[in-house]
Amino acid sequence: MNIAQAVQFIASGAWLVAIALVVVWVTRASRGQAVKGFSTGVVVMLLLAIALSTVGAGLVFIEPDQLAVVITAGQGGIRPQALTAGIHWVIPFVERVERYSILRQTYTMSAVESEGQTSGDDTIQVRTKDGQQVFIDASVIYAIDPNKAVDLYRTWRKDYENGLVRPQSRGVIRDVSSQFGVEEIVSSKRAEMEQKITEQLTARFAENNLILQDFVLRNIRFSDEYATAVEQKQIAEQQAQQAKFVVESKKQEAEQARQVAQGQADAAVTAAKGAAEARVIEAEAEAKARVLQAEAEAKALQLVAAVLKENPTLLQYQYISKLSPNVQIMLVPSNAPFILPQLQLATPQ
Numbered sequence: 001m002n003i004a005q006a007v008q009f010i011a012s013g014a015w016l017v018a019i020a021l022v023v024v025w026v027t028r029a030s031r032g033q034a035v036k037g038f039s040t041g042v043v044v045m046l047l048l049a050i051a052l053s054t055v056g057a058g059l060v061f062i063e064p065d066q067l068a069v070v071i072t073a074g075q076g077g078i079r080p081q082a083l084t085a086g087i088h089w090v091i092p093f094v095e096r097v098e099r100y101s102i103l104r105q106t107y108t109m110s111a112v113e114s115e116g117q118t119s120g121d122d123t124i125q126v127r128t129k130d131g132q133q134v135f136i137d138a139s140v141i142y143a144i145d146p147n148k149a150v151d152l153y154r155t156w157r158k159d160y161e162n163g164l165v166r167p168q169s170r171g172v173i174r175d176v177s178s179q180f181g182v183e184e185i186v187s188s189k190r191a192e193m194e195q196k197i198t199e200q201l202t203a204r205f206a207e208n209n210l211i212l213q214d215f216v217l218r219n220i221r222f223s224d225e226y227a228t229a230v231e232q233k234q235i236a237e238q239q240a241q242q243a244k245f246v247v248e249s250k251k252q253e254a255e256q257a258r259q260v261a262q263g264q265a266d267a268a269v270t271a272a273k274g275a276a277e278a279r280v281i282e283a284e285a286e287a288k289a290r291v292l293q294a295e296a297e298a299k300a301l302q303l304v305a306a307v308l309k310e311n312p313t314l315l316q317y318q319y320i321s322k323l324s325p326n327v328q329i330m331l332v333p334s335n336a337p338f339i340l341p342q343l344q345l346a347t348p349q
Contacts, residue, residue: 003087004059011052018045057092067146068097069153082149098153100144104213107165110137111221117161123221124173132182132226137219140169140201140212148209155208164208172200186220193217 021042062068062085070079072095083097090097110116111123115137124136142165144152156163176196180189194217202212 002061004056004061007052007059008056011049011056014045014049014052018042018049021045054092058089060088060090060097062086062088062099065101065103066099067102067144067149068099069150071096071098078150078153080150082146084146098158100149100152102144102146104141104143105161106139106141107161107169108137108139108218109166109170110139110218111135112137118166124170126174126177128180128182128185129178130181133223134177134182134185135221136173136177136217137221138169138173139216139218140165141214141216142205143211143213145206145209145211152209160208160210164205164210168204168208169201172204173197176200182222182226190217190220 025039025042060068060083062083064085066085068083068088070083070090071077072079072091079095082100108116109118109122109124111121113120116122124138126134126136128134152160176193177185179196180193184190185193194215197217198212198215201215205212
């Protein structure tokens with residue numbers, strides 16, 4: 001209970017006491033009893049009740065979430081400045097106040113009856129630029145401009161919600177949405193559409209002494225025919241995606257098989273190269289071995305030739321030594337000095 005209400009409560013009590021005293025005074029007077037003392041009390045209580053009622057009528061307490069427009073007999077019928085939170089004084093029985101909430105308010109337009117301010121289906125029907133019909137549910141969050149409450153009262157009184165917020169919101173939503181195609185509204189340009197609606201509503205509300213806090217695009221629905229077409233399109237797209245996935249899978253399998261075959265071919269080539277190189281190395285080693293052997297044999301023959309040159313009879317000795325041990329008698333010509341003719345060794349020039 002604020003001070004203004006307290007004064008009015010006390011004034012009400014004073015009036016009750018004054019009325020009770022008047023009843024007692026009238027009763028005593030009718031019975032011929034003395035009323036001199038009661039007369040003074042009745043007058044005093046009546047004056048007190050009138051004074052308290054006057055003070056109570058003049059005191060105005062404005063809550064922190066409110067402001068008030070003062071309706072007066074002068075100054076054009078309205079005080080130029082609204083009353084803000086706190087205790088204020090107005091001329092009793094001449095001026096009165098109209099209170100406004102400065103809290104944020106929400107106006108919802110929806111197909112669901114329990115969500116909106118208007119009973120029944122209050123969704124917004126829009127015809128898009130490509131001729132499709134869509135149904136939009138939206139909410140507008142706004143507040144009264146504290147600096148323009150007096151102008152708001154002059155223009156709309158207390159009917160700004162039905163007279164301004166609702167029709168302006170629905171009109172702007174229809175106008176902006178009709179500039180987009182249905183595919184743009186639901187996908188690529190939805191944010192752009194919301195931004196344009198917000199900008200236009202902000203300007204409209206400001207012209208009418210309101211502040212737009214936020215615009216909420218709650219839901220977008222389509223006609224049954226278009227919804228069916230969209231569903232069929234989505235099914236077709238899903239099937240196309242599935243087919244594309246199968247093709248990609250086959251391509252990946254083919255690529256894997258190709259890579260395996262390529263790996264096997266590369267391995268075979270590598271193995272063949274290795275075998276060929278091994279054979280080349282083996283042939284080169286064999287050739288080197290033969291060369292070394294030939295060189296060794298040549299050196300051995302040179303040594304033998306040198307020894308025979310210095311000992312000519314050594315060859316005959318070796319020949320005899322190699323004869324079969326079973327030979328015991330050998331006939332030779334009488335004129336032969338040796339068993340066999342001595343080999344004529346070539347004398348180096």
